[in-house]
Each structure stands twice: as structure tokens, then as C-alpha cells.
Amino acid sequence: xxxEEGESLARVEELAEEECWELLGTxxxxxxxHNDPEGPVVVPVNYVFHDGFVLFRISPYSRLADRxxxxxxxxxxxxxxxxxxxxxxxxxxxxxxxxxxxxxPEAGSRPTPWAEGGRNLHVRLSPHHVSxxxxxxx
Numbered sequence: 001x002x003x004e005e006g007e008s009l010a011r012v013e014e015l016a017e018e019e020c021w022e023l024l025g026t027x028x029x030x031x032x033x034h035n036d037p038e039g040p041v042v043v044p045v046n047y048v049f050h051d052g053f054v055l056f057r058i059s060p061y062s063r064l065a066d067r068x069x070x071x072x073x074x075x076x077x078x079x080x081x082x083x084x085x086x087x088x089x090x091x092x093x094x095x096x097x098x099x100x101x102x103x104x105p106e107a108g109s110r111p112t113p114w115a116e117g118g119r120n121l122h123v124r125l126s127p128h129h130v131s132x133x134x135x136x137x138x
Contacts, residue, residue: 007085008137008138009085009138010085010086010135010136010137010138011135011136011137011138012133012134012135012136013133013134013135013136014131014132014133015088015090015131015132015133015134017130017131019132020090020130020131020132021049021052021130023077023079023088023090023132024049024054024077024090024092024130025049026079027077027079028046028047028048028111029044029045029046029047029077029114030044030045030047030054030056030075030076030077030078031043031044031045031075031076031077032045032056032064032068032073032074032075032096032123032125033073033074033075033076034064034067034068034071034072034073034074034096035067035072036063036067041063041064041067043064045057045058045111046111046112046113046114047075047077047111048109048110048111050109052127053103053124053125053126053127054075054092054094054124054125054127055099055104055110055111055122055123055124055125056111056122056123056125057110057111057112057113057119057120057121057122057123058119058121058123059117059118059119059120059121060118060120060121061118065121065123068096068097068123071095071096072093072094072095072096073093073094073095073096073125074091074092074093074094075091075092075094075125076089076090076091076092077089077090078090084137085135085137086134086135086136086137087134087135088132088133088134088135089132089133090130090131090132091130091131091132092125092127092129092130093127093128093129093130094125094126094127094128094129095125095126095128096123096124096125096126097123097124097126098121098122098123098124099122099123099124103124104122110122
């Protein structure tokens, strides 16, 4: 299949669960999604994938911290090659809660925020479901 300009469209392929888990470990920035009274919200965060959990740090006084106190959330991470029109996307659905000290990896393996401010609240997303897709050039 091609576009009106004659460029080929990429083929969409579902990723196996094992590959989704592997890809989660290859990036450091993703997006956490949740609902608030005004509707769905998506926020970029720095993260690590550790022992089967998505771990990220946020300000304990933020709206996100208030909404993720203990509830449902999703996390998405992508890789896009705009020139080749290819890439992949992984979606994790689960339960977000404040991480307890014993649940955290060693200090050097924890997520490092890029943004300034006190981002010392560790949130741990426990996955219920993971899925993903890849765009493959034709």
C-alpha cells in the first residue's frame, strides 16, 4: 500500500509480550497516563524498568502525585524513526502506588529526573497487562 505521493506505508505488527518487556528496558523517558476530574492526563517522566515494574520519580506535591496516590494508571514508551517512518510503541496498564524503600533498586539504578525541583517521590507501576506494536517499512 502507498500514499498519494507514492511512498510506501509501513506494516503494523503486534509485539510478543517478551519483546515488550525487553523494549521497556531500552529507554529512559516515557509517559504516564491517568484520569483526573477533567479527563485523561498524560505526563512525560524519566523511568527505569526494574524487576518487572516501571519506576519513576515525581514531586510529592504535584497533581500527578495526588492522582497516583494509589490507583489505575498506564505507561507508554516509544521509539520513532521519522525518516524511515518506522518505530515501536509499548503500553503498560497497571496499578500505581508510592514505592516503599525496600522496593527500590540500588541508588545508582534508580530513575534520574531531568527536570529541576524536588522529585523525590518514587512511584511504582505494577503491570496488569503489556502490549505493543512495531511499524516495519515495506
